[in-house]
Amino acid sequence: MSDGFFAKRQKVTHAQSLSIEDSKPWVEKYRPKKLEDVTAQDHAVTVLRKTLKSANLPHMLFYGPPGTGKTSTILALTKELYGPNLTKSRVLELNASDERGIAIVRDKIKSFARLTVSKPSASDLENYPCPPYKIIILDEADSMTSDAQSALRRTMENYSNVTRFCLICNYVTRIIDPLASRCSKFRFKPLDSSNAISRLKYVASQESLKFDDGVLEKVLDISQGDLRRAIMLLQSSSKLVKHLDPPLITSLAVDELAGTVPNELIDTLTTKIASMDFNDIMSCVASLERSGWSGAAVTNQLHEYYINNDQFATRFKNAVSWIIFDSDSKLTNGGNEHIQLANLAIRVANLYRKGM
Template identity: 85%
Template sequence: MSDGFFNKRQKTAASEKSNNEDSKPWIEKYRPKKLEDVTAQDHAVTVLQKTLKSANLPHMLFYGPPGTGKTSTILALTKELYGLTLTKSRVLELNASDERGIAIVRDKIKNFARLTVSKPSASDLEQYPCPPYKIIILDEADSMTADAQSALRRTMENYSSVTRFCLICNYVTRIIDPLASRCSKFRFKPLDSSNALGRLQHVATEENLKFEEKVLEKILDVSQGDLRRAIMLLQSSSKIVKHLDPPVITNLAVDELAGTVPMDLINTLTTKITSMDYSDIMKFIAELKRSGWSGAAMVNQLHEYYINNDQFTKAFKNEVSWLIFGSDSKLTNGGNEHIQLASLAIGIANLYREGM
């Protein structure tokens, strides 16, 4: 009877673990568990794998665009250094954008940094390097005030024997020079399309997703190198079509979720601009606004259409850029979307009329 009880408990625990895994956001579910799983950051991964062998890490500064794997890399590194059990006591992760003042450095960070490390168990030592220091991860460190960064510099110096720091930021220029000079810098570049596409295909395969042709490419294009945003968009799209028959992720579903305007509407608008029929242009823009499409998104996509199109002259692109700059500035400052989009479209049509 006791065997039956324990088997039931084990099955229940396994079921709960499976449910927890399924309920996780995909960005956490598919976060790299090891350094070798990190996508497209070969230089950083190679250097960090070599430092793992000596287990003597320097202070580190990870910088680059969002969604390129900075946080995932340091979390994978700590797991390979300490294992899951020891990581809980050896690693302190803080989001510096939430706790950005000098008080957090003087209290929370300093108190953790000065603690001596506990001795690892024999089983942990057999499996992991378990170096005799802790790691403090400061995500979005570029949000910290200059005073807080200055205080952090002294803490790094005083407790370097028992604590290593990893600063993560998007803009390295916002980290003060005395702090940056104490860290080994690792630049995380935007993911190229092939690496990011491979990762998205892996997630789609694991989740048994069905999708239209070129949907994954569209998701990556909308995400602009941010793999985190791409995976979140893929998960949201899968939820939208889950109850459809068949449950296929469409390009239109991606456009709806991402807030981008379908290219056929952009192409129709540019065709009407080329025709220079002002009343037709105004009528079509009114229809677009009644459909709820974002004026700011349309301005951005018109910029991509005209500036990245080789059929237009440099002089024409220059004039269009000025028009788009003006409309975008007014939209950012709270201008009426309908008026600004109409003004932009009529302005570009006038360039055609002038023969540019």
């Protein structure tokens, strides 16, 4: 075959790899490849880098809120330990929320844990530590039953010479004490706004996004510190405005995708409530419902407005909390949205009328 054929085939293969990379969800595309790329978890990263030098890892327990980098950190660590060639054979990643029973511990986990590791090649040893043990990653380990966790404890003890475990969970209190005591604990704290914003700016610059001032802050505020959710919302927003001229991401586009009510509409409603005019309040509630905004979203944002606002007295906040709690409970149980929102607004207006 001619050299031209191979050159053409090489170009096609390269184009295919580029298209695969471009078609990835941004959460995967921008997942940290190295420990140093993990955002805002300095303590955990520092300790893990030191253990990486000795290549003698303990069993680990990563816990903290979702979207703070727990899974990304352990995956980055395994890549730095084994390199691309050995990672597939030496790392077993399971989602414990799907495979949570005792049978999966006795069969799949135990059979992988008891395997001895093969000797790495000279090139792998030259570039990576390649320690003589495997790693089993159990994501969402707090979903495992108590019996499964008890069985896992025995497996960890029996095969610790050839296997290390990394348990990942949101709620450390749901991990039984005998299991937690065998692990080195790493708490992943919620990302502070500066670190999260810088990461969102990096993603936006890589994707050549255009956005209004304050959009990234709004995305992060809606995501409540969950960077994974923030990146997904940013990607969805970019798709929504892709065919506009110019393709500018606005706060309204973000609100529509996230299902949150624009602050302007919440401000209008609270102003009507403060005016204590029954007809104005009913008209505003009807307008919100006709626009398709969720009653639960309006209730949550009213809660944020009244409870986090320093201009209201504690007595007023307490009374509003009970009203919002009652309305939210009825909405959750299937109550009529229009009736519940109108009831909430009128009852809060009555608090104003009483001078609370």
